[in-house]
Amino acid sequence: MSKLPEEFVRKMNDLLKDEATEFFATYNETRLGGLRINPLKVEPKRWEKQSPFPLNKIPFVEHGYYYALDEYEPGKHPYHFAGVYYIQEPSAMFVAPLLDVKPGERVLDLCAAPGGKTTQIGGMMEQRGILVANEIHPKRAKILSENVERFGITNAIVTNETPDKLAKHFPYYFDKILVDAPCSGEGMFRKDPEAIDYWSEQHVIACQRNQLKIIDAAIHMLKEGGTLVYSTCTFSPEENEQVIEHILANYPDMELITIDKGEGIESGRPEWSVSKGEQLKKTARLWPHKIKGEGHFAAKLKKTKPTPNLVIKELKLPRKTAPFQLYFEFERDVLKGPVFPNIVSFGNVLHHVPDHCPDLTGLKVLRAGVHLGELKKNRFEPNHALALTLKKEEVKNVFELTSEKTDWLRYVKGETFTTTNQKNGWTLITVDGFPLGWGKIAQSVLKNAYPKGLRWMK
Numbered sequence: 222m223s224k225l226p227e228e229f230v231r232k233m234n235d236l237l238k239d240e241a242t243e244f245f246a247t248y249n250e251t252r253l254g255g256l257r258i259n260p261l262k263v264e265p266k267r268w269e270k271q272s273p274f275p276l277n278k279i280p281f282v283e284h285g286y287y288y289a290l291d292e293y294e295p296g297k298h299p300y301h302f303a304g305v306y307y308i309q310e311p312s313a314m315f316v317a318p319l320l321d322v323k324p325g326e327r328v329l330d331l332c333a334a335p336g337g338k339t340t341q342i343g344g345m346m347e348q349r350g351i352l353v354a355n356e357i358h359p360k361r362a363k364i365l366s367e368n369v370e371r372f373g374i375t376n377a378i379v380t381n382e383t384p385d386k387l388a389k390h391f392p393y394y395f396d397k398i399l400v401d402a403p404c405s406g407e408g409m410f411r412k413d414p415e416a417i418d419y420w421s422e423q424h425v426i427a428c429q430r431n432q433l434k435i436i437d438a439a440i441h442m443l444k445e446g447g448t449l450v451y452s453t454c455t456f457s458p459e460e461n462e463q464v465i466e467h468i469l470a471n472y473p474d475m476e477l478i479t480i481d482k483g484e485g486i487e488s489g490r491p492e493w494s495v496s497k498g499e500q501l502k503k504t505a506r507l508w509p510h511k512i513k514g515e516g517h518f519a520a521k522l523k524k525t526k527p528t529p530n531l532v533i534k535e536l537k538l539p540r541k542t543a544p545f546q547l548y549f550e551f552e553r554d555v556l557k558g559p560v561f562p563n564i565v566s567f568g569n570v571l572h573h574v575p576d577h578c579p580d581l582t583g584l585k586v587l588r589a590g591v592h593l594g595e596l597k598k599n600r601f602e603p604n605h606a607l608a609l610t611l612k613k614e615e616v617k618n619v620f621e622l623t624s625e626k627t628d629w630l631r632y633v634k635g636e637t638f639t640t641t642n643q644k645n646g647w648t649l650i651t652v653d654g655f656p657l658g659w660g661k662i663a664q665s666v667l668k669n670a671y672p673k674g675l676r677w678m679k
């Protein structure tokens with residue numbers, strides 16, 4: 222690991238005093254990895270029997286497990302390709318459950334890439350309601366969109382916008398908003414030493430300025446009674462307690478809510494703020510010397526005053542006529558019954574959108590619901606996203622692979638298979654029962670439809 226910046230060391234010594242030695246000692250300890258299972262695809266009981274890695278439960282999050290980083294590579298296991306879990310820094314898993322999301326709500330994850338918290342929220346929504354996952358940087362937005370796809374989330378809309386532009390589109394629209402803010406990343410120094418090179422006290426202040434702007438847009442999008450969760454993976458009070466005191470001073474309709482803290486999770490530090498307001502203890506700090514994780518800050522706020530009741534137009538669903546016939550033929554041949562009710566077309570591309578999907582005109586949208594596939598000349602070609610949202614039981618023709626053999630690797634490399642006794646046409650490829658993608662059988666040859674951009678290249 223690179224040397225920690227002297228100024229950072231001095232600052233943390235000043236802040237933490239006697240605790241500083243314990244804090245700095247963690248930089249020499251072995252880190253643990255974190256993995257969170259996808260409740261849309263696997264039950265914890267099944268997982269605990271089937272997990273290919275020895276795991277220990279993370280005490281402060283449902284569905285989260287530690288694994289030994291130096292012994293296992295869950296990112297290279299077929300279950301990862303099938304979206305059975307997400308690899309996520311353990312303390313980062315603490316944040317999304319604070320939103321207390323219910324299926325059917327309207328939820329915004331404003332700074333969402335690469336999608337750790339979005340996929341966790343998606344799991345909690347059980348495919349019901351609207352989940353807008355936004356990322357400002359186009360390349361990161363693409364990664365976010367791929368992770369949403371891998372997780373098989375059907376009610377997410379992935380956008381690539383600035384917070385201000387979204388705020389114009391969605392005034393007072395959301396029940397729950399997460400701002401997992403871009404920050405100076407002091408909690409990432411062990412995991413990502415590049416964060417050390419970026420660090421300076423000026424950078425901390427620049428991040429704070431940016432955070433306040435993002436929050437202003439977020440608050441504008443929250444409706445009365447709505448919840449805002451703010452989080453960072455940095456320790457600096459300027460980006461944490463001081464951001465929250467700014468909200469409390471400038472937005473009289475925002476009230477701080479106490480976060481329940483389990484073992485090892487500490488309160489925010491009023492003494493590190495300007496106002497010294499005791500209520501900052503309602504916020505939470507996760508420290509690497511108190512829990513097994515890199516560290517995080519989280520605050521939960523509620524909007525208490527009435528907001529204008531603006532009606533946001535819904536996306537108009539077309540009548541299911543001619544252009545969709547090819548899709549319905551595919552549905553009849555390949556699926557055991559209809560699965561997706563809200564079909565819309567964007568040119569030749571068909572999507573299933575969530576119920577009450579808002580009108581998205583004017584926004585850069587990477588994904589709206591499920592990308593079902595494309596209408597080609599005289600046929601419908603299913604998209605990879607469709608395979609990942611389906612359950613094996615919903616499909617007529619299934620080609621089963623197991624994680625024990627290397628066939629799954631041949632599949633994600635894009636190789637062709639030979640088959641016997643299987644019907645011609647589209648078939649769902651599974652690994653130990655988890656959908657992995659599509660293949661198309663003709664005369665005992667299974668052509669591989671695993672997307673070129675996702676193929677295993679090594």
Ligand SMILES: C[S@@+](CC[C@H](N)C(=O)[O-])C[C@H]1O[C@@H](n2cnc3c(N)ncnc32)[C@H](O)[C@@H]1O
Nearest residue numbers: 332333334335336337338357358361401402403
């Ligand atoms: C801490 S990361 C989010 C991590 C993500 N929530 C997760 O759990 O995987 C912050 C994100 O904010 C994005 N970001 C940077 N500047 C931004 C801005 N001005 N407005 C909104 N998001 C921004 C970054 O590109 C980055 O992807």
